[in-house]
Amino acid sequence: MTPQELRGLFLFEKLDEKQLGWLSERGRLEQRTAGSFVYREGEPATCFYVLLSGTVALSREMHGDDVETSRTEQRGVYAGSTQAYLGDRVDQTYKNSLRAISDSEFFVLAADEFATAVRTWFPMALHLLEGLFFGYRAANSLVNERERLLALGSLSAGLTHELNNPAAAAVRATEALRDRVAGMRHKLALIADGRLDGSRLHQLVELQDTAVKQAASAPSLSALETSDAEDVLSDWLDERGVVNPWDIAPTLVAGGVGVPWLETVADTVGDTYLDSAVRWLAYAIDTELLMGEIDDAVTRVSDLVGAAKKYSQLDRAPQQTVDVHELLEATLTMLRAKIPTGIRIVKDYDRTLPEVPAYGAELNQVWTNLIDNAVDAMGTTGTLSIRTWGDDNNHLLVGIGDTGTGIAPEIRPRIFEPFFTTKGVGEGTGLGLDISYRIVVNKHHGDIRVESRPGDTQFIVCLPMTQEEEPGPEGPEGADASPGSSAAQDNAPTGPRPGTP
Structure with missing residues (x-):
């Protein structure tokens, strides 16, 4: 392709003759x-492509299917190894x-x-791009970590409250x-001071x-019934x-004692x-009842500690085969203090579903974000529904629903964008759904939709039941991990903003 023809492409129109000649010598045409x-x-991302003629479509693989995300016929749009200038600091594969x-x-x-041209011809632009790329990724990682710490602090406060009661x-x-x-x-001592014979003491x-x-x-x-029974015993005594x-009388009735x-x-x-004798026996009954209370309290503490252990997955490797239902129950236990008493929880679990390969602690973060949002949407009354089922494509699905006001159609496309929130200032960071998307889609190769x-909002998380290939360095914390991030289109056919698909 001649230098003059290359200058006709908007990507190269500002280059000088020497640069255009360099591209002309090293580039090639492909049909x-x-x-x-x-x-x-x-x-492996080995080539940088610029469209000269024809129509092309960009797609992403979702559950084994190629899902088209954009289509264009604009001459000059480009795609492929657009991050080659970053070298081995990022995963150089087509996204x-x-x-x-x-x-x-x-x-x-x-x-x-392409990497040589960018580094040589645009050194200042290269530094800006590198700074933006790695700065965004580092900042995003820090903000995500802060979001996790805030969630952990909130859960810790709730757990402390729950533990304090028992x-x-x-x-x-x-x-x-x-x-x-x-x-x-x-x-x-009063009844066994020698005045009560041994046989009667034994009977007692x-x-x-x-x-x-x-x-x-x-x-x-x-x-x-309790009041009536206490009256009868009081009269008899x-x-x-x-x-x-x-x-x-109250102690005797609580112990199931009657007049006979x-x-x-x-x-x-x-x-x-x-x-x-009656008071001694009442003390014995009361002692048994108190020991029952202590046993219930200690069991409650043990259950809460067990739930916290399951929630954090501290005793397990980062990725294991997990029972999703145990994760959901642990999350509900951790969030119990935050769920108003006027909200009814309805569970519909398919217990026949198998365990799935997953990062348990991070899935618990997803459940936390979705349940927390559902509770916020309902306020003090409503129904929180949690359902699990399987599909025909070997996927496990978890549905978390609420009976709140719903999500307005005009903002629904933006809900997974980082920092987008409909909550008031100081009430939300706008990162809960973005983090959930990264965990489900990028780290577990699943899907999340709404x-x-x-009166009926359902977030559905789809997880593969079988092990898939580990994600590259870009996910889940990578700059192009979220559909709402500006870097998410790094491998999209790119051109001037009005014509970008």
Whole structure:
């Protein structure tokens, strides 16, 4: 191609004769027939292409299919190894596929020749481009890390609140238990001071064992049933001279004790020791109930710690086969303090789905962002739905929905852009969905999409069930990892802004 012909292309129109001659000597012309690929996504980026004639289309591979993202016939648009000037500091592969829609002709320059031209002819521009590229990537990485730290801080605050409740309950129950044990020793001394024969004392201990076992499995009563039962026991105890029976009755009812059992106690010890015996037995029942509270509190703490461990995946390698349902449950546990009581959670899990290869901790970040957004969209009331299912293409899908106001059609195309948010100043960074997109699409080779109308918004995450090739250095933190980033089009056929596809 002659220097004069090259000057007719907008990309080269400002070059001098020497530079145009250099390009003319090193470049070549190539033709592609309609329907053929110029290059394919993932191949080594060896050439820089400038369209001379014909129509071309750019596509990305999604779930095994080539999805067309743009199409153009504008002479002079370019694509291919546009990042060759960065050398081995970035992954030099084609980030998409270029296909000839009609018979097409290209001016082709080898990637290393293109890199030499950029470095030699535009040194200042090169420094600017490098600064923008690596600066953007570094800044984006720092901002993403800050977003993660903010999310971690919020979750830590919620976890602390959740842990405080059962821990405080355990402390209160332990203090009360100490008092009950002391009281039980005192009452036992009153009834076992030699005036109660051994056989009746033995019977009383057996009644205590029965009461303790009965308390461990006492049925739950409604408030009205509890009040009626306490009145009956108070009346019975009062008739037999037990002091302040209303203090004892609630414990006896909570332990499942009724009048027939108390009559057995009265027959065993007689009226003289009935007060001390009933109080001793009440202490035993109360002790069992308190130990049950402590057990429940400690179990709750253990469950929360287990959920935090699953959420962080600290004990696992970065990538493992994971049960998505365990990740979702761990995330819900971590977010419990942030979800208003007026929001109902509906789960529809397909438990037959297999484990999938994934970065568990990062998927939990995705669930956190989506659930947090869903809760914000609903306010204090609504329904949060979480569903899992599989499709025919060997993918596992997770749907997270809300009954909020929905996403307006005019902003829906922008929701995955970094720093785009509809929240007020200081309420959101606009990075939650951008980070989620990077994790799902770039790191897991999956897909994330949204369906929204007033009262029903669904974010659907699609994950491959089988292992795929590891992403290159560009993802998920790379500058071209997000559909909303300005660098996302680095390999798109490029030309003047009005004509850029």
